[in-house]
Amino acid sequence: MSSKERVILCFGDSNTWGYDPTTAARFPPEIRWTGILRGELGKGHVVIEEGLCGRTTVFEDPMNPGRRGDDMLPRLCESHAPLDVLVIMLGTNDLKHRLGASAWDIAKGMERLVLLAASSACGPGGRPPGVLLVAPPPLGKLSDFAESFEGGGEKSRRLAGCVESFSKSLGCGFLDAGSIVASSDIDGVHLEPPAHRSLGLAIAEKLRLLGFDRD
Numbered sequence: 379m380s381s382k383e384r385v386i387l388c389f390g391d392s393n394t395w396g397y398d399p400t401t402a403a404r405f406p407p408e409i410r411w412t413g414i415l416r417g418e419l420g421k422g423h424v425v426i427e428e429g430l431c432g433r434t435t436v437f438e439d440p441m442n443p444g445r446r447g448d449d450m451l452p453r454l455c456e457s458h459a460p461l462d463v464l465v466i467m468l469g470t471n472d473l474k475h476r477l478g479a480s481a482w483d484i485a486k487g488m489e490r491l492v493l494l495a496a497s498s499a500c501g502p503g504g505r506p507p508g509v510l511l512v513a514p515p516p517l518g519k520l521s522d523f524a525e526s527f528e529g530g531g532e533k534s535r536r537l538a539g540c541v542e543s544f545s546k547s548l549g550c551g552f553l554d555a556g557s558i559v560a561s562s563d564i565d566g567v568h569l570e571p572p573a574h575r576s577l578g579l580a581i582a583e584k585l586r587l588l589g590f591d592r593d
Contacts, residue, residue, distance in 0.1 A: 414578025
C-alpha cells in the first residue's frame with residue numbers, strides 16, 4: 379500500500395453513533411464498530427464516524443425531522459473529501475410504522491444514496507469514492523421501541539435481500555450485517571459490544587476483499 383492515507387467515511391444511524399441499548403448513552407470509541415474498524419485497518423487509514431440517531435435514507439420523519447440521509451450526504455462528502463470509501467449502513471429507522479415504507483422502498487432509498495455518491499467528485503482526483511452498502515441486522519425482540527416499529531420485524535428480515543439486489547445493479551460492495559450480528563435482546567434495535575466488534579472486523583475484511591484498502 380502506498381504512504382497515502384485511505385479515508386473511509388462511515389455514514390449511518392444510532393448503531394454507527396454507538397447507542398448503548400442498556401443506558402441509552404454512547405459507547406466509547408474503542409467499543410463502537412467504527413473504532414474496531416479503525417484499529418483493524420491500522421496505520422494509513424482514517425475512519426470518519428458520521429452516525430446520527432434517527433437518521434433515515436430518504437424519508438422525512440415528522441416526529442424527528444431533519445435527519446434525511448440524502449439531504450446530508452452530499453455536504454458531508456464535500457466536507458470530508460477526498461474520500462476513498464463510503465460505508466453506508468442505514469434503513470433501520472425507515473422501518474418505523476409511521477413512515478409506511480416497504481423493504482423495497484428502503485432499499486431504493488439506499489440506492490439513492492449510492493447514486494448521490496456516484497455523481498459526486500469527492501473521491502481522489504475528483505472521482506467518486508468506492509461504496510460499501512451494509513444492510514442492517516433485522517429487528518429483534520422489541521421493548522420500548524415496539525410501538526414505533528410495529529410491523530417492522532418482517533420488513534427488516536426482507537431488507538438485506540432487497541439491498542443486495544440493488545447493490546448488484548449499482549456495482550457497489552455489499553455486506554449483510556444480519557449474517558454476522560443480531561440486534562440486542564435488550565431493545566431489539568441496537569448492537570451490544572460483542573456485535574460491534576464482530577461487525578467492525580467483518581467490514582474491515584470486506585473492504586480488504588473489495589480492494590478498498592489499497593491503491
